[in-house]
Structure formats: C-alpha cells, structure tokens
Amino acid sequence: MAEALRTAKGVHDILPDDQDYYTFIKKVVRHRARQAGFRRISTPIFEFTDVFKRTIGDTSDIVSKEMYTFEDRKGRSLTLKPEGTAGVVRSYIQNSMNQLPQPVMLYYFEPHFRYDRPQKGRYRQFWQFGLEVLGENDPALDAQVIHLAHKINEDLGVGHIFSLQLNTIGTSEDRKKYMQVLQDYYVGKERSLCEDCLSRLEKNPLRLLDCKEEDCIILAELAPAMKNYLDAESIAHHEELKGYLDELGIEYTENDRLVRGLDYYSRTVFEFWDKEKGAQNAIGGGGRYDGLAELLGGSPTPGMGYAAGVERLIANMKREKIKVPHKDDLHVFVAQLGREAKRKCLPLIDQMRDAGLKTMGALGKGSINIQLRLANKFKVPYTVLIGITEVREGTAIIRDMEKGIQETVDFDEVVDRLVELIGEEDLDKYSPGELTY
Ligand code: HAM
DSSP: OOOOOOOOTTOOOOOHHHHHHHHHHHHHHHHHHHHTTOEEOOOOSEEEHHHHHHHHOTTSHIIIIIOOEEEOTTOOEEEEOSOSHHHHHHHHHHTTGGGSSSSEEEEEEEEEEOOOOOBTTBOSEEEEEEEEEESOOOHHHHHHHHHHHHHHHHHTTOGGGEEEEEEEOOOHHHHHHHHHHHHHHHTTOGGGSOHHHHHHHHHOGGGGGGOOSHHHHHHHHHSOOGGGGSOHHHHHHHHHHHHHHHHHTOOOEEOTTOOOSOTTOOSEEEEEEETTTBTTTOSEEEEEOTTHHHHTTOOOOOEEEEEEEHHHHHHHHHHTTOOOOOOOOOOEEEEEOSHHHHHHHHHHHHHHHHTTOOEEEOOSSOOHHHHHHHHHHTTOSEEEEEOHHHHHHTEEEEEETTTTEEEEEEGGGHHHHHHHHHOGGGSOOOOOOOOOO
16 A cells, blocks of 8 residues: 655645634635725735845845745746735736725735744644735824724634734834944843844844843843834824824733834834733734835835734634634435436435525435435435335425424425425525626
8 A cells, every 4th residue: 555645744734624714714804804995815826036035034034944945947936925915015016006096905815835843823834814005104004904903803702812012113224223233232242142143133133122032031121222213203103003093992012122023114013912922823913014115126105014824813713712603514415215216316406505405415325224324424404315106206205304204295395395494594595796797
C-alpha cells in the first residue's frame, strides 16, 4: 500500500463542522461591511514579491523570514500573499480606482500565507477578513473602521474578550527622528536585549518597543516616549480620533508602545488584544497607511484599514461555547427497492429539492431495512419508501422516523404532503436573487 499522505506542516483542512463558523463569520462581515458602503474585492493569491517587499518592509518579520516566495518558470519572483493590504492598494492603483468617488471602501475574506512557527493560533495558511478605505484621511474614518471592527467582534459574541489598544506613530519623518532617539537610548544596554532585538536595533529599532521578552519589556517601558517626537498634525489627528471613539462609546487603552509589525503604517495604529493574554494572539489589527500607495508607484493616496484572523476568532467563539446556526440538516431520505422504483425516485427527488426539501437518497441496492437504518444515521425526520408494490399502485410511503408511523400517499402528492409536514418556514428556499437580462 502506498504511504498515506498528510497535509503539510501548519496547514489544515476546514471540515464541514468548521465551515459553519467560516460561513457565519463571512455573513456577519458581509452584512456589516455592506451596511457601511464597502464592496468585496479578491486579489490574487500570489503577487510579484516586490508588492510585499516594498510595503511591509525588508526588516519586518514577514518579509525577512515568513514569506512563501518562489520563482515561476521564467525566473520571476512571486510570493503567496502574507497579508491583504498591499495587494488591495496595488489593485486600487492598477485599476485607476482614484477615478471613482472617494473614499473607495473595500473588504475581503481570503486565505493568507506566512511561514510562521506553527502553534496555537498561528498557522501557515490562515484566513483573514479585512476592511480598507482608500482616498481620504479624515480621523472620522479611522473611528468608523475601528467601530466596524468592534461591531463585528460583538456580532460574533466575542466583543467582551478583547480590549482595543490604540496608538499613533506619526509620519515616517517623525519616526526616523524617533528611531535615532531610541538607538541612542539603547547604547550600553545591548547586553540585556534578546537576539531578535539586537538585530532590530540596527534595522528597525521601533520593533524593540513591542518585544515580548521580559528584559526587553522592562527596557522598552523606560524608553523615551514616541509621543514627544511627533508632529502637531499627527497629535491633532489622534486627539480628534479619540474624541470620535468617545462619542461612539468605544473603550480603548492608549498604548504608546504599540507599533505593529508592518512598516507601512502612519499615524493611527490599533489592535484588539485578549484582555487576559495581552498581545499574544491578538485577534486583529490595523491602522492608517497614508504613504503606501506611493511605495507601489501610485500617486499619494491616504488609506486606513483593519484585518482579523478568522481561525483566532473561531477559537475564541468556541472557547466561549458559542454555536453558530447551520442549515445542513436533511429533511428527507428516499429509500427504494428495485430498478423501476429508482427510476421514479430521481425525478421525485428533483421536485422535492426544488420545493425546498433537503433530500438525499436513491442510493445503493440494499434492502429497505438497510436503507432505513441509513436514514436514521443521517437523522432525517422523514423517509419516503418506494417498493415494488408502490410502483405498481402509483403510491409512496412517508415514514415519520421519530414516531415510527407511516402513511401511504399518491405518488403525485408526495411533495405537497412533505412540505406540509416540514412546514413552509423550515424549507430551504434560499435564493441568490433574480437574474436580469
Ligand atoms: P496583521 O496584524 O499582520 O495585520 O494580521 C491581522 C490578523 O491576522 C492578526 O491579528 C491575526 O489574528 C491574524 N494572523 C496573522 N498571522 C497569522 C497566522 N500565522 N496564523 C493565524 N492568524 C494570523 C495585517 O495583516 C494588516 N494587513 C492589517 C491591516 C489592514 N492594516 C491595514 N489594513
């Protein structure tokens, strides 16, 4: 026998029971996004590597060690998308979305890929939903994106678990000045830093502020505060945003060491942290990225967005024992005996499904009893039985599986009778909407 193959490390099948959670989250996001004027976008699973390299930053963890980068047959460097924002901005530029009424508001629900060390809440393929608002830099928009993220957490029943951490990191010029201040501050303290921070000190000292190692945390707490090095406009933007959040009744914690792991941010940054576990396993984060479009060769275009990890949301929903509704339960199993009966069953099943009855059956060649046992395993409330006698008489038997009673009805009346038994309100009558020509 050939060796049974398994999934690669850090990736998972999403089995039907978990699909219910993905579907539910997708519906909540779609609903909230649509209410706020967002439209859905999907960018390709892979992009030219430069899309991510130029924006997320060479020294970031993502670009330096977490990207799935490969060459295509012509030697071009491509990368599986590790996050959604860079691709969306690339698409905004490529598709001249600056010609549309601004701001352009887009949302996505997509798989992403990072060569992370797999552990709980950290996978190599994971799903994110994201919101991006392009073409406007009003702090009221920052407040609206944060509010929307908060609402979605609440709709999913996990709002109370997370605290909103908020900071401003100013413009890239401010940060350059501040990074010099930080480098000066750390002179002579190198011996207390972890290995990662030692290399960050050279390349991206800002990241020293959000290191999770104990000694590094102590040093970061004593470091000069970034606030004192920011321009007046950034401070004003931040104050205005806080005013709007207060107006919306959203609680936040001001966290002046929150810097985020991607380089493209400017001014507003925020994350939703687990109230008990802190920064580890943040459910989502985002911020303003006013300089990103230019890095990708576009004209200056302000932007603001958020993304959340779907697997982490699901883990928290499960931890809170939250169950999601699903519509997969079957109504009817059709059991038949003989080829003639099977032939009659197929169009009948088709009519039942069209009427909104979730139906399976006309399977196999087992005895009626074997098929009834199978129907029980599928937990259907009703089974339709068609044997040789029923074919001859033009009838069918409808069996109530729970009560164990059955009735014989004319073949032509089977669908109507089942609809009556199941009840109009429980039929699966979902319609994707009318087509127009
Ligand atoms: P991020 O903080 O890198 O931001 O990722 C957002 C969320 O994705 C995280 O909070 C986490 O829930 C989830 N996540 C990240 N990596 C993994 C992983 N390896 N396994 C499972 N879940 C993961 C961004 O990606 C930005 N693009 C957000 C943004 C949108 N900023 C502006 N617009």
